[in-house]
Amino acid sequence: MDRIQLISLLLKKGLLVSPETLEEIEKNFDEDIFSGFSSEEIEKSLVFQFNKHNLNEKKEDTKFSVEIIKSYSFEPKKREVSDFVNYFKARYNQIKEILHGRPELQNVISINRGLSKKKNDRVSIIGMISDKRITKNGNILLTLEDPTGQINVLITKNKSLSNLFDEIVFDEIVGVSGVVGDKILFADSLYFPELPLSKEFKKINDEVYAAFIGDIHIGSKMFLEEDFKKFIEWINCNYGNQNQKEVAKKTKYLFIVGDLVDGIGIYPEQDKELNIKDITKQYDLCAYYISQIRKDIKIIICPGNHDALRLSEPQPVLDKVFAKLLWDIPNVMMVSNPSLINIHKTESFPGFDVLLYHGYSFDYYISNVDTIRKGGGYDRADLIMKFLLNKRHLAPSHSSTLYLPLEYDPLVIDKIPDFFVSGHLHKSSISSYNNISLICSSCWQSKTLFQEKMGHHPEPSRVPIINLKTRAMVLMNFGD
Ligand SMILES: [Fe+2]
Ligand SMILES: [Fe+2]
Structure with a gap:
């Protein structure tokens, strides 16, 4: 059976065949196998092959x-100042949620509460870096802010954390743990949100x-x-x-x-x-x-x-x-x-x-x-x-x-x-x-x-x- 005969057979069945499908059917069409079969049976087989190919094509496509x-x-x-305030609050809450996933930051308190704690109490806070600098003595001094207030955080240069100065960027949100001093937190750990x-x-x-x-x-x-x-x-x-x-x-x-x-x-x-x-x-x-x-x-x-x-x-x-x-x-x-x-x-x-x-x-x-x-x-x-x-x-x-x-x-x-x-x-x-x-x-x-x-x-x-x-x-x- 030649190509024209194939197409006309399929058309008779109301099936429009694409060149690709036709090629596939031709490849699988073995004249000898069909010898002795009625033209109706050959048509049926062609329709079956047409559907099989088309279904495969569809199945592949959904993959x-x-x-x-x-x-x-x-x-x-038009944006108001309050839009920026709300935006930073939203960001703070989204990153805070990520930081909360860390076991070390399960018991975080607000900066305001941290400031009212007794000297030498251990606390963890989460805040946005609003300032960072190196003090005269070579320590890192950070200012952290959250929606309740701000606090200075000192990281002494002898700690391994001091290498982190460069890694800390303005406005990012981090977690810190340490002991309370006089309106300051002496931090011994600093946490970035990171990846699990x-x-x-x-x-x-x-x-x-x-x-x-x-x-x-x-x-x-x-x-x-x-x-x-x-x-x-x-x-x-x-x-x-x-x-x-x-x-x-x-x-x-x-x-x-x-x-x-x-x-x-x-x-x-x-x-x-x-x-x-x-x-x-x-x-x-x-x-x-x-x-x-x-x-x-x-x-x-x-x-x-x-x-x-x-x-x-x-x-x-x-x-x-x-x-x-x-x-x-x-x-x-x-x-x-x-x-x-x-x-x-x-x-x-x-x-x-x-x-x-x-x-x-x-x-x-x-x-x-x-x-x-x-x-x-x-x-x-x-x-x-x-x-x-x-x-x-x-x-x-x-x-x-x-x-x-x-x-x-x-x-x-x-x-x-x-x-x-x-x-x-x-x-x-x-x-x-x-x-x-x-x-x-x-x-x-x-x-x-x-x-x-x-x-x-x-x-x-x-x-x-x-x-x-x-x-x-x-x-x-x-x-x-
Ligand atoms: Fe570019
Ligand atoms: Fe670009």
């Missing part, structure tokens, strides 16, 4: 699920991959179009060696972590470095590339600081007018920055939780935390990501990012993810910390004058790829 757990869409409104050690290392049985890109910066003269085209070719299984093509075939999730376009007026004299000076056209070209990606890949997009949105976090989904063509792509899913996504959930597997954060706050911690700056700064996204995970906050210091004062702090890392994914630094990094995969995407833009001045050394055209079966990560290089 590649994407569920949005947290994506924010708050509109900015019991995080499960989730894996799946099938070999499926997720890829991570970001900082495409379309519109910039430095956009590395040829490298980006190679990436699109790869994900469509047309580029790379046999092994790389196999990985592409099994890649089912693609995350794009912000800065899709270069934007307009983002940094001084940016227009000299733009070849597309219209924001909609920048997004149109971006959509042109993204629309070429295989439709069986789920694409999850969050914005970054170069996208045409307010900078205050949480940044909402990409603009529906400027980025209309991206919104029109059927396999694209838009989420806010930050956001929490669950992928690959099945009846027997809870899925992987992916925390997406572009990384606008990272610059602050590179300049203000010695261990990060001296440890490699812009080249070491992993150090910043670990640091923030231990603070359980994406931007603990008030001035490290712009934010909306809400009744709930969406930058608190209350649910511990399986993957923490960021971008912004234009240099990729893959590592693992307490069973959390830390992934920073690279970029598709060569060094700008601004980055030159700032002393950055971007490493473009790299793509982190994770194997969900083994959690092994690799970097694929589409550049030189």
Whole structure:
């Protein structure tokens, strides 16, 4: 039976057949087996094969699920001082709840009550760091605040805690234990919220991959179009060696972590470095590339600081007018920055939780935390990501990012993810910390004058790829 006969038989049964399904049926159609069968029986068998294939296809598709757990869409409104007070209260309570989980901080009292305790009484308190300094004698003096008051906390230099000075950042919320002095607490223990050690290392049985890109910066003269085209070719299984093509075939999730376009007026004299000076056209070209990606890949997009949105976090989904063509792509899913996504959930597997954060706050911690700056700064996204995970906050210091004062702090890392994914630094990094995969995407833009001045050394055209079966990560290089 030839192809035309097959199609017409199926059509007679009211079944529209896709080229893929047809190929599958043809492969399984053994003329000899059917010899001697009536045409009605052959039809029945074809219908059975058609249904079997289609059902399999559907079953497979539900395996590649994407569920949005947290994506924010708050509109900015005129804010009063009280909004900021409430916002810090909310943050305090959210982090306090995390700190309460530590056995050492079960019996925490308020700062006000701590101040009224007798000299030499042992107390534990939880407060926000409103000041930190080194005294003349080389001790650490912190000022901690909670909704009831504030207290000075002294950590003497002989204690192992004195190394912590650099690790403590303004406005973060910590726990301390020690003995009461005269309007002061002499602390011997300091607790960051940190991560529980019991995080499960989730894996799946099938070999499926997720890829991570970001900082495409379309519109910039430095956009590395040829490298980006190679990436699109790869994900469509047309580029790379046999092994790389196999990985592409099994890649089912693609995350794009912000800065899709270069934007307009983002940094001084940016227009000299733009070849597309219209924001909609920048997004149109971006959509042109993204629309070429295989439709069986789920694409999850969050914005970054170069996208045409307010900078205050949480940044909402990409603009529906400027980025209309991206919104029109059927396999694209838009989420806010930050956001929490669950992928690959099945009846027997809870899925992987992916925390997406572009990384606008990272610059602050590179300049203000010695261990990060001296440890490699812009080249070491992993150090910043670990640091923030231990603070359980994406931007603990008030001035490290712009934010909306809400009744709930969406930058608190209350649910511990399986993957923490960021971008912004234009240099990729893959590592693992307490069973959390830390992934920073690279970029598709060569060094700008601004980055030159700032002393950055971007490493473009790299793509982190994770194997969900083994959690092994690799970097694929589409550049030189
Ligand atoms: Fe960027
Ligand atoms: Fe950025």
